[in-house]
Amino acid sequence: MALKTRKKRIEHPAVSQRRKTKFQADLAPAEDRSVRLLKEELQLSSNTDFLSDAVALFRWAVSERKLGHRIMSEAANGERKVLLFPRLERVAPDLVLPRVDIKWTGRELESLAELVSAGEANRPTEALIRAMRD
């Protein structure tokens, strides 16, 4: 007599639908040493934790500079040092420029009107392309 066996359905453990991004970086030996030292100082055991904290700090710095806040340290004696980080300066909203009056000759205004009302602007020069891509 054949025994009927019930097939037991095996449930796979729930797999997170969110994909994790792998991050790989080529570090110079000095940078590698810095990372190891920082991990020790901060008692971080994994590169993932290190990167996660670094991103959090960077994200905070970007958001502060976007608001126009300066980032500085203050020593016990009150001496302050302002963080200068070129990439952060790019997001700082130091954009409000004051207004000035310029004198124009009649011929300059004609020339300006012709340039401004041109249907197409000039193509960028090589130097301009480099300037905007550097």
Added chain:
Amino acid sequence: MAIVIRRLEEHDEVENFDCGDDALNNYLKRHAWTNQQKSSIGVSYVALDEDAPRTVLGYFTLAMASVPRDAFPKKYVRGLPPYDLPLILLARLAVDRRFAGRGLGHALISEALRISLRVADEVGCRSIITDAYRDRVNWYARYGFVPIEGAAATGPQRMFLDMRTIRAALPR
């Protein structure tokens, strides 16, 4: 040498700055901070070495300007937008001569153009103009500035750069 470009600050060291031009030296030493902070008639940005972050090696000054629509000759008015024409003035740009030839001028104008684009995106602006010394006209022309005709033969040459040209140079 790692270069930082940022807004001029009160305690930046400008006294030893020497670009070889008295007017440009004097503006930075005597007027740039006052004009920026008190009079609000120009914002100066300075180039500094990260290792000596107070010593100014180069600078440029930006301001907004506009041309009233009714100032244009009548035959051109129809082709223009029905508003005053907003412009950004690249008022000054100079590099300390001890640091000439190291790409500081290129770094400064790159930053000036980036800032101008951001300003144009935020407040609307059609072009940048500058009054170039005659011996610097070719340098500005390399970046696409076009001479505006009609300037006196002996004074500076007013030059024009269209924002559309700058946008076209951005990486895609």
